[in-house]
Amino acid sequence: MSGSLRGQHAVVTGAARGIGAAIARTLAAEGAMLTLLGRRRDALERLATELPGSHxxxxxDIGEAEQVAAAFEQARAQRGPVAILVNNAGQAESAPFGKTSLELWNRMLTVNLTGSFLCAQAALPDMLAAGYGRIVNIASTAGQRGYAYVAAYSAAKHGVIGLTRSLALEVARKGITVNAVCPGYTETDILQDSIANVVTKTGRSEEEARAAFAASNPQQRIVQPEQVADAVRWLCGDSASAVTGQAISVSCGEVM
Structure with missing residues (x-):
């Protein structure tokens, strides 16, 4: 790693596991000072001990406005103004559209979309004051196309991409870039839960269910969290300063 982010304060939400933990490891290796934000202190503390540097x-809870405001004040007090925000926290739940409750709908919008909105609003003043910033929203291929049985999740992730494009236009001349990374099926707890759900409902073996997910893309592979993290690393660096408002698919060719 080049240390290209040395000294920059990066806030990573949903940092405790999966894609968030991979992003934290990658940015820390590049020299960034991290604030690891999540709901489970024990998991965050374990991750922090694994990372180079002090974080x-x-x-x-990123869906609660007061908690987000307090969290960013605490992050600022510990590590200084925020230069990088990675909105990674998210959750996926499935249900047929006719059985999608309003509670499920609101939950998917809150954790996947409203949380990104609240965190971006909290981080943006530091970036505007500095004339520099990077916001990377972790969306999904579900934000680039539709999937059956995840209407609420897909609608929320489409919203994340719309938020990304609109905010990118507002800050385009202020030294700030705003982009989305859209992973396909990725080796995370969410995928494991989806595989278990298929096994329970269809009677397929775990291997058959996993193969079916992999078959959804031309490479017939499952994305690894580190591959998503590397796209985030690039977007946070100076070499991507001309890239903004984009939804970059990391999906083994599923979305072209």
Whole structure:
């Protein structure tokens, strides 16, 4: 790694596991000072001990406006103004459209879309004051196309991409870039839960269910969290300063 982000304060939400943990490891290796934000202190503390350098931990629910405001004040007090925000926290739940409750709908919008909105609003003043910033929203291929049985999740991730494009236009001349990374099926707990759901409902073996997910893309592979993290690393660096408002698919060719 080049250390190209040395000294920059990066807030990573949903940092405790999966894609978030991979992003945290990648940015720390590039020299960034991290605030690891999530809901489970024990998991965040375990991750922090694995990373090079000294990093902060903030426990908050990104769907709660007051908690987000307090979290960013704490992050700022620990590590200084925020230069990089990675909105990674998210959740996926499935249900047929006719059985999608309003509670499920609101939950998917809150954690996947409203949380990104609240965190971006909290981080943006530091970036505007500095004339520099990077916001990377972790969306999904579900934000680039539709999937059956995840209407609420897909609608939320489409919203994340719309938020990305609109905010990118507002700050385009202020030294700030705003982009989305859209992973396909990725080796995370969410995928494991989806595989278990298929096994339970269809009677397929775990191997058959996994193969079916992999078959959804031309490479017939499952994306690895580190591959998503590397796209985030690039977008946070100076070499991507001319890239903004984009939804970059990391999906083994599923979305072209």
């Amino acid at each position: 902060g931990i903030v426990v908050a």
